Amino acid sequence: MAQWRDLGGDTFTLSLEPLRLNIGLVIGTERALVVDTGEGPRQARQILDAVREKTDLPLVVVNTHAHYDHYFGNAVFAAAGVTEFWAHENAASSIAATGHDVRAEVAEREPEMAAGEGEHTEIVVPQAIVRDQPVLVDLGGQSVTLFYLGRGHTDGDLLVGTSTALFSGDLVEEGSYPEFGDSYPEEWADTLRHISALRHRYEHLVPGHGGLCTDVAVRTMAETMATAVRSARQATRESPHDATKAIPILPYGPEQSRLFIGRLKAASTLH
Numbered sequence: 001m002a003q004w005r006d007l008g009g010d011t012f013t014l015s016l017e018p019l020r021l022n023i024g025l026v027i028g029t030e031r032a033l034v035v036d037t038g039e040g041p042r043q044a045r046q047i048l049d050a051v052r053e054k055t056d057l058p059l060v061v062v063n064t065h066a067h068y069d070h071y072f073g074n075a076v077f078a079a080a081g082v083t084e085f086w087a088h089e090n091a092a093s094s095i096a097a098t099g100h101d102v103r104a105e106v107a108e109r110e111p112e113m114a115a116g117e118g119e120h121t122e123i124v125v126p127q128a129i130v131r132d133q134p135v136l137v138d139l140g141g142q143s144v145t146l147f148y149l150g151r152g153h154t155d156g157d158l159l160v161g162t163s164t165a166l167f168s169g170d171l172v173e174e175g176s177y178p179e180f181g182d183s184y185p186e187e188w189a190d191t192l193r194h195i196s197a198l199r200h201r202y203e204h205l206v207p208g209h210g211g212l213c214t215d216v217a218v219r220t221m222a223e224t225m226a227t228a229v230r231s232a233r234q235a236t237r238e239s240p241h242d243a244t245k246a247i248p249i250l251p252y253g254p255e256q257s258r259l260f261i262g263r264l265k266a267a268s269t270l271h
């Protein structure tokens, strides 16, 4: 059974295999807030059981972004009485538009979710929306701040700030290359610098996947990405018809480098 890690201030985190996904829990006096719901009903039930070991309070859910491992468990929480699901507006649109199309991703571990058959396999789209302005969610005795710092890992990454911790979603990952599939690499580097500038406000930084991160790790991630953007641009200037030339010089694995270049081009930032 996965164990909660106590971050102080009634804030907890739970790391789940196999993706080292970090779930968050913040407990107020009237409600508790859960950060991300896992990749399907099987994992979500595990999360809900763990939450219920900590609190019986009514729950509120936040989905940090529109990738399946962060919201495919929503239906289990809806069945448990949750009516308030928060997300950035772009993430909510993306979940509504693409949720059904990505079911196959979980075929191995969540066959019911992949098939869309069985209990709690529906796509639950967040209806509580965050736009450019931060939103305070009152839990009784304490509130949690949901805010957006611009595009990065996706175009709708929400950050969740508590009295002791910052949950960054996949804007920050520990122990693996950043995942560029839906990203905006140049803006992502800026967003990471912005996160790094918040270092005095939060004692702990909880990435979307992997172990707790230091501020130095976030700054390094930002600088590496900014350097990669410059290198890719230079390589493209030198061989304008073959952007893949940049792949070997980028500080990421070949697959992530390919995605990185594709996304840079899509954002028309390669001049």
Ligand SMILES: [Zn+2]
Binding pocket: 065, 067, 153, 170, 179
């Ligand atoms: Zn993600």
